[in-house]
Amino acid sequence: MAALALATAFLMHARKLGRYILPFVITLLLIDPFAISMSLFYTSVYTVAMLTSIAFLLKRDWLCERKERLALLFVLAGCATSYLDLMTYPLLAYGILATLCLCSAEGGWKQGLKLVAVTLAAWFVGYAGMWAGKWIIGALFGGEDMGVLETIQLRASTSAAPGVDISFVRIVLRQLVRLRSPALVAGLLYVAIAGVCFLRRSPRQKLTGLAWTSYIAVCLLPLLWDAAIQNHSFIHPWFTYRILAICAFAGMCLFARFSAKTNDARALRA
8 A cells, every 4th residue: 555655656756746746645644544554445446546647657758649548548447446446435546647647737728628528538438338347247147137227326316314315515514524634734734835835926827827727627526426426425424535535636736736936938827
């Protein structure tokens, strides 16, 4: 577990992404790495996220030469997540990798949003495709009714138990309660310090460049996931809360990028 995190951090430094290492470390602390290391149930998504991030950082230039190669990496990440995970916090496998791609990307805000859209679609194709494949194989060779539609309806429903109604706000609050940790204080302190640096260093030019929109898009994904899979997110907050770490990582990386001193107009637009 620690070896994967250290390898990712080392490669981030080697790829000139050193400013994002502290947000990366804080994000890992938020998801309780000790509990993850003690449970195979929690380990699969973490392992996929780290291994795909390492693969991206090792072959970043080659992967970014052609979007098809990068999309294939996300398809494989989605497939691996679907194959290994039992619906814990699967979106984290996308969020960590996608944020690292944004931190490495060059170009304007349109390119950033396109990158998020393409990689999310590729990851979802791999994730949903693998689930569909497992259900089809089970139906063909298992001789059983897999109850696919019933399962989807249950997980997307707004009912947890008789007399218990689910709301999006309650889901998020239940997850935020589990997110409390010393690392959360460190994350808020980091955002505060980076925010002050941002306000002192050409904030207007950086905001008008709209590069922040792609990071915000990634931050919103966990909330969309909770809204789509309300039943599951509500009744299992003690492990589904970890998808909120995507908001933390993408948000802190956004502050890390925008708080940096730069006189390059192109960098401000990127």
